[in-house]
Amino acid sequence: MLDTCRELERQGFEVTYLDVQPDGLLDLEVFKAAIRSDTILASVMYVNNEIGVIQDIAAIGAICREKGIVFHVDAAQATGRVEFDLSRMPVDLMSLTSHKTYGPKGIGALFVRRKPRVRIEAQMHGGGHERGMRSGTLPTHQIVGMGEAYRIAKEEMGAENVRIRALHDRMLAGLKDVEQVFINGHLEQRVPHNLNMSFNYVEGESLIMGIKGLAVSSGSACTSASLEPSYVLRALGRSDELAHSSLRMTIGRWTTEEEIDYAVETIKLNVAKLRDLSPLWDMYKEGIDISTIQWAAH
Amino acid sequence: MAYSEKVIDHYEHPRNVGSFDKGDESVGTGMVGAPACGDVMKLQIKVNPVSGVIEDARFKTYGCGSAIASSSLVTEWVKGKTLDQAAALKNSEIAEELALPPVKIHCSILAEDAIKAAVNDYRQKHGAGQAI
Numbered sequence: 001m002l003d004t005c006r007e008l009e010r011q012g013f014e015v016t017y018l019d020v021q022p023d024g025l026l027d028l029e030v031f032k033a034a035i036r037s038d039t040i041l042a043s044v045m046y047v048n049n050e051i052g053v054i055q056d057i058a059a060i061g062a063i064c065r066e067k068g069i070v071f072h073v074d075a076a077q078a079t080g081r082v083e084f085d086l087s088r089m090p091v092d093l094m095s096l097t098s099h100k101t102y103g104p105k106g107i108g109a110l111f112v113r114r115k116p117r118v119r120i121e122a123q124m125h126g127g128g129h130e131r132g133m134r135s136g137t138l139p140t141h142q143i144v145g146m147g148e149a150y151r152i153a154k155e156e157m158g159a160e161n162v163r164i165r166a167l168h169d170r171m172l173a174g175l176k177d178v179e180q181v182f183i184n185g186h187l188e189q190r191v192p193h194n195l196n197m198s199f200n201y202v203e204g205e206s207l208i209m210g211i212k213g214l215a216v217s218s219g220s221a222c223t224s225a226s227l228e229p230s231y232v233l234r235a236l237g238r239s240d241e242l243a244h245s246s247l248r249m250t251i252g253r254w255t256t257e258e259e260i261d262y263a264v265e266t267i268k269l270n271v272a273k274l275r276d277l278s279p280l281w282d283m284y285k286e287g288i289d290i291s292t293i294q295w296a297a298h
Numbered sequence: 299m300a301y302s303e304k305v306i307d308h309y310e311h312p313r314n315v316g317s318f319d320k321g322d323e324s325v326g327t328g329m330v331g332a333p334a335c336g337d338v339m340k341l342q343i344k345v346n347p348v349s350g351v352i353e354d355a356r357f358k359t360y361g362c363g364s365a366i367a368s369s370s371l372v373t374e375w376v377k378g379k380t381l382d383q384a385a386a387l388k389n390s391e392i393a394e395e396l397a398l399p400p401v402k403i404h405c406s407i408l409a410e411d412a413i414k415a416a417v418n419d420y421r422q423k424h425g426a427g428q429a430i
Contacts, residue, residue: 201360203360229334244334277312277315278358278360281360282317295331
């Protein structure tokens with residue numbers, strides 16, 4: 001979304017970016033106050049990819065309707081995890097993707113409401129496929145794959161969410177008593193598949209290097225190639241060092257209880273090992289507040 | 299991130315982890331980096347007051363695997379060197395030895411800064427303080 005907004009700014013549009021509350025949720029009053037008389041569109045992520053919090057789409061949509069602005073929702077992370085019904089939700093445009101819900105890579109969809117009608121511009125021109133909105137021969141196998149993935153997700157969602165919630169709680173119970181650990185994002189208003197924690201005084205990338213058997217990420221997958229701390233965690237008001245110390249753990253359709261227990265043990269072991277190596281941990285133990293030290297940024 | 303075997307070896311078996319007493323006259327301490335940037339290195343050297351040779355070294359590092367490996371390697375390299383030799387260590391030698399990718403070169407720069415800071419601290423303690 002951010003890159004799309006930046007491109008719109010380049011074209012001369014004005015974009016207002018809103019910070020979230022420390023729990024990751026959007027403050028509806030702040031949202032309402034940010035809408036200007038010339039605002040034409042609002043875009044919100046249904047479920048955040050890094051911290052898993054679920055925004056109140058119905059309430060945000062109601063505000064948009066009242067103000068007469070188009071409401072776009074990025075639901076890439078929500079499908080198969082959050083129950084929603086577009087026939088009752090005040091959403092005008094919704095982006096969907098297949099691969100986040102166990103479907104094939106390379107296909108997604110844009111829901112465009114007919115009533116009240118939303119007019120959109122084509123991104124690609126040519127063959128006139130899909131009413132001229134997206135030219136190009138339709139990939140039948142991809143479409144079937146996405147549809148089937150969504151069908152299975154819908155069928156299994158109820159039971160899966162219960163099972164995954166139990167694994168989430170098991171993991172949380174195993175890790176929450178580690179000293180100086182911080183949970184990122186609202187604890188209830190979130191998808192159970194995601195658990196994001198910061199292990200203070202341990203740098204996330206080095207932690208990932210130690211827990212070799214686990215596929216996790218620090219910050220977001222999109223920024224871990226760079227050295228910048230996660231902007232999502234910074235938006236929660238987390239300090240740079242806590243953002244650097246974050247670990248995003250996700251639970252999937254095939255995750256087992258044994259794997260959760262293994263993950264908890266491995267993470268605890270490596271956090272302890274890296275804290276033994278950490279000069280910041282020593283300072284914390286000596287009662288030195290590292291925020292009072294004049295560090296030389298590099 | 300693909301790490302070289304040497305980085306992995308230093309990460310898994312870091313050499314000379316620990317601390318010396320900062321107040322010890324024979325110890326020089328260098329602490330560089332910043333938590334907000336994701337790297338902090340503390341490097342300490344123990345110097346023979348007669349010969350001026352570094353007899354021992356210790357480190358503690360908060361940072362990625364390459365930062366840990368760079369500081370671990372430096373503690374090995376500075377042992378047996380004079381202060382001048384240690385201060386002359388170049389980050390490019392560290393980066394080359396560990397085959398650091400371009401995005402991790404700053405780790406070797408930090409390690410070079412750390413050893414320079416430790417040498418400087420020792421010299422200041424002994425009345426020969428000068429910025430290197």
